[in-house]
Amino acid sequence: MVDLFPTVLYSCMTGMTILALVEAFKRPGGRQNFFLKALLLLLLVHLAGELFIYSGAYVYAPGIAGAQFPFRVLLGPALFFYAHATMSPESKVDRKLIVLAISGPFVVIVAMFPFIFLITPEQKLALANPLTRDPELWKIALYTCLFSTFVFIFFTALFFVLALRLHTSHCQQLQERFSDIEKRSLGWFRTILFIWGVTWLMFAVEFFAGAIGWRWYGSGILLPILEVVALTIFIQKALSQKELYESEKGQPCASLTRNALISGEKMQAIASKLELAMKEDKLFLQDNLSLNTLSVHTSETENNISETLSQFLHTNFFQFVNSFRIAEAKEALRDSNKLVTTIAYDVGFSSRSTFNTAFKKIVGQSPSAYRNMLDNK
Numbered sequence: 001m002v003d004l005f006p007t008v009l010y011s012c013m014t015g016m017t018i019l020a021l022v023e024a025f026k027r028p029g030g031r032q033n034f035f036l037k038a039l040l041l042l043l044l045v046h047l048a049g050e051l052f053i054y055s056g057a058y059v060y061a062p063g064i065a066g067a068q069f070p071f072r073v074l075l076g077p078a079l080f081f082y083a084h085a086t087m088s089p090e091s092k093v094d095r096k097l098i099v100l101a102i103s104g105p106f107v108v109i110v111a112m113f114p115f116i117f118l119i120t121p122e123q124k125l126a127l128a129n130p131l132t133r134d135p136e137l138w139k140i141a142l143y144t145c146l147f148s149t150f151v152f153i154f155f156t157a158l159f160f161v162l163a164l165r166l167h168t169s170h171c172q173q174l175q176e177r178f179s180d181i182e183k184r185s186l187g188w189f190r191t192i193l194f195i196w197g198v199t200w201l202m203f204a205v206e207f208f209a210g211a212i213g214w215r216w217y218g219s220g221i222l223l224p225i226l227e228v229v230a231l232t233i234f235i236q237k238a239l240s241q242k243e244l245y246e247s248e249k250g251q252p253c254a255s256l257t258r259n260a261l262i263s264g265e266k267m268q269a270i271a272s273k274l275e276l277a278m279k280e281d282k283l284f285l286q287d288n289l290s291l292n293t294l295s296v297h298t299s300e301t302e303n304n305i306s307e308t309l310s311q312f313l314h315t316n317f318f319q320f321v322n323s324f325r326i327a328e329a330k331e332a333l334r335d336s337n338k339l340v341t342t343i344a345y346d347v348g349f350s351s352r353s354t355f356n357t358a359f360k361k362i363v364g365q366s367p368s369a370y371r372n373m374l375d376n377k
Contacts, residue, residue, distance in 0.1 A: 017044045020238075039075075045071040066115060074155075075156065075200070184244060184248050285347065326359055332347070
């Protein structure tokens, strides 16, 4: 029996993934593109497995039902490895993580042994109908599927947490080096982690519910819709994501516990230079201002500036520069009738969204609300 709505959606997702793979294979090699192709291939196997069930095609080849389970466990690790290749300064992944990732499918294959070798294709087909299924064989199939789903949840959650930590570390080190991090931070990746996390958790819940014969009004509807949203965002963002330079990756200094390498007097002198560069030279007006640029301008090393910012001024480069930009923007909002977007570009921001976020974080309200407050006084 064909379940039309999810069949149509999973057919569309399969087509989208194939087109994305074709585009990925056209691109030059590299770690980021290699793991993108691996992740897309695994997604294709997962989607094909869902389409195989919802379309009713399993009646023609019941023997391969469940073949996608071992591959599905690799989705979480593959997403982490893609993130590692995109954001981490390390050229290689820890071998322990590789071994851990590979162990998932092996555990599932061992658990599926009775389902694969003790149940014939005809018996598997009979299990699909409550009226024809053998109770003992149904228990084997049920326990196998439930255990495989549990392994999937565990590995997905574990590697999603690792990916989230990696992204957080990446954003921290960017804030120590650049005043504009929007195009480098992969902000979309956190959104993908959240949507896919919710989607795959719901997948597990719905699988458990279906195994015990319970269906709710969203069964076969909400899950495919969430998968379409997550897949569409990921493919669009991943294919448009440029590879970062090595200088745009690194270990955030703020995460390292160490003693000060320069004296307090030296940090005081550097802090004075930094203040002068911002207040007098208005270096913050450069929309692509970087730590390296500030280092050249002040004739101080990047390490000394970073240490002064973190240990003496208790901030980072991104926040330090933006504090001057917001101060300048507040004056412009008070003394001129310029559009908020114009002011954002004038003070050094590369987009209004970045400006709004930074302004609200420092001032406590949006630029428009701040201007309205001034007008009402």
